[in-house]
Amino acid sequence: MTAAFELTAFGVCASIAVAGALGMTTTMSMFRSGIFLMASFIGVAGLFILLSADLIGLLQVMMYIGGFLVMILFMVLVMHDPGGAMMAGMDMAPLERWSSLGLVPRQPSEAGQDGHRQGEAGDQATATGHGGHAEPDEPRQGSEAHGEQAPAHDGAANAMPHEAHGGHGEHAARQHGHASHEHEHGGGHGGMDMGEMDMSMVTPVRPLAAWLALGVGIVLVGMLVLRPAWSVSDALPDPDSARRVGHLLMDKYMVAFEGAGFLILIGVFGAVLLARPSAYPDDASRGARVAVDAKPEPIRGDRLAPQAGADRTAGHASGHDTHHQHGGDAG
C-alpha cells in the first residue's frame, strides 16, 4: 500500500464518515437521515479496514446495512412525514439545505398555497445569500475541518427559530420565549395549514446543543493536538487477523463472547415482549392498536401524485385479486 493511496483512502473515508454524520442530523427527511448514517458507518468501516482490522470493518457493514434498513422501516412507520416532503419547502440553514437537496416539497392544502409560495420566494433569497456558504461546509480531514465547521453550527443555531416559527406559528413562539425577537420571520409561512402537529424536528435547546457539541469538539481536538504523542509501535499486525480474533474469542475471552451472545438473546426476547401486541383486554396499548387499525389517521394535506405509467392501472386490480388468491392457497 503506497503512501499516496493510504492518504487518499483515509481522506475519502474520513470525509464520508463525518459528512454522513452531519447529514444525518441536519437533513429534513428521516429516510435520508438513516441513509446518511449508514454512509457514515461505511466510512468508519473503511477506516477500520485501513487500520487492518478488516473483520471488524466488514462486521460493521453487515450489522448496519441490515439493521438500519429495518430501523428505517420503523421510522417510516412511526414518524409523521418520514420523507421530509413537508419540511423540504421550509426555511433551512445552509447545511440543512445541502443535505436535503433533491427532495421534492409536497404542495400543502389550498388554504396555505399563497403563504407557501411567498415563503418559497423568501427561501430562494436566503439560498442565494448563503450560496457560497454551503460548499465549504463539508468537513475534511484533520484539524482544518474544525475551523470550517464553526460557521455551520452557527448557521444551524441561528436558523432554529425561523424553522420553528415557520412550522408552527403561535405555539412555537410560546415554546421559545427567548427567541421572541425573531417573530417577524414567522410571517412567510403563517398561512400554511399544518394542523396541530409540530413539524419541527429539533428541540428548543438546539442552539445550546450546537454550542455544547462545538465546545466538546474543540476541547477534544485541542487535547489531541496539544498532547505529547503516544508511543507508537511499528510492528505490523497479522494479515489474517480474523483467525487470531477467532482463537481469542473461543479461548481467552470465551466468557465475554458468551456474555455478548446472551445479551443478544435477552435483547431479542425483550424486544419481542415489548413490541408484541398485547393479549390483555384491559391493556391501553391494545385499545390504541384497535383504534388505529379501524380508522387510520389521515395526514392533512397529503396528496400523492398520480401513479407513473397510468396504463397499468387497469391490470393492477386484477393483479391484486390473483395475488390474494395465491396468498390464500399458500396459507
Add this chain to the structure above:
Amino acid sequence: MIASAAAVVTALLLGAGLTWAVERLFARSGWDAGPTRGAELRGGLDLPNADRWLLPAGPVVALAGVALATVVVPFGPGLIGRDLGIGLFYVIVVVDFVVLGLALAGWGANTPDSVEAFYRIVAQLVAYVVPLGLAYVGVVMMARSLSTVTVVEAQRDLWFVVLQPLGFLLYLVTGLMQSYRAPFLEPFADSIGGGVLGVTGGWSALLWRVALAGVLFVVAAIGAVLYLGGPSGSWLPGWAWMLAKTYALMALMLGLGRCVRPLSTAGMLALSWKVLIPAGLVNVLLVGGLILLGVGPRA
C-alpha cells in the same frame, strides 16, 4: 490493479449476459416474470414525486455491490481478483448492497407500488439473512477457512454437497431468496407493477437488469464454490468447470423454483423461522458430528 478491475467487470458483464440467456430459457408466458420482467429501456419515466438523489443512486449501489462480490470468486487456478482471508464473509456483506440499492430506489421513486416494494425487500432481507449465514457456516467449519481458494482446495477429494446435502438444499432456497427469483419474487411481483423495476427507465433500467442478473450469477458461482468444488476437476480447464457448475446450479435453482407456487412475504418469513433456521442449525450440528468422527478433509 486496473487490469484486474477490468477483468472483474468483464467477468461480471459476461456472467450477467449469460445469466440473462438462461433466464429467458426458463421464462414462460403467464408466469410472473419477477426480476426478469421487461422494462422500458428507451426513455425515462416521469415521476413527479421522486427523490432526485436516491432514485438514481439505487442501481449504482446495487451494481457496485455485485461487482465487489465478483472479486473473490475463483474462476480457476490464478483466475481470481483477490484471495481475501475472509472472502466468504466478504461476499455475504457485499451482496447486501443490492438490498440497499433496491431500498434506495424503492423509497426514492415515491410511488405507492415502489414503497410497497421497499417494505417487501426489507422483510425479505430479514427472512433470508440468518439461514444464508447458517448455510455458509457448515462449509466454513469443514474447510477451516473463510477464503474461497482454501474452500475449493478442501473439496479436492469429495464435494461438500455429498457430505452436507441439507446445507446444499438450504443454500438453494436462500440463494433463490437472495436473488429474488421464483418462488420468492414478491418484491418484483406483477401485483405491485414490478416494484422497483416498474419505476425505472432508460439507463437505470439497464443497470438494474445487469445488477439483478449479476446477483443470480454471483449466488450460483458462490454456491458452486461452496458445495460443488468450484473450478476443480479433471480433463477440462478450471474456468470451464467453474462456468459449467455455475450454470448447472443456476438452471437447477431456476427450474426448482418454478415448480413451487410463489410465496408471499409473510410466507417467506414463516418459512424462514419455522423451517430454514431450524434446518440450518441441524446442519451445523450434523457437520460438527461429522468433523468429530473424522469425516471430511484432513487439516
Add this chain to the structure above:
Amino acid sequence: MTVPLTAYLVVGALLFAIGLYTVVAQRSAVMILMGVEVLLNAIGLNVVAFWRFTAPGDYAAQIFAILVVTVGAVEMAIGLALVLLLYRQRRTAEVDAYADLKR
C-alpha cells in the same frame, strides 16, 4: 503508516461531537437512538486506532470493538421496541411527550 494516530482520533472526536449534538438537539426518539449509534461508533474507531498504533500484537482490542458493535445492535433493538410500544400508547415518537415517564 503514513496517516498518524492523531488523524484517526480527530475523526473520532468529530463523530463524537456530532453524536452529542444529535442526542441533545433532536426531538424524535428514533433520531436520538441514531445519535447514540454515532457515539458508539466514535468509541469503536478510537479503540481500533489505539490497537493498531500502540499494541498491534494484542487482539483483545478487536474483541472489545466487536462487543461495542454488539451492544449497539442490542441497544437499537430494545430502543426501537420501546419506541414502538410508546408510540402505540401516545401516538407520537417525540421524547417531549414522554416527559411524564420520569415521575
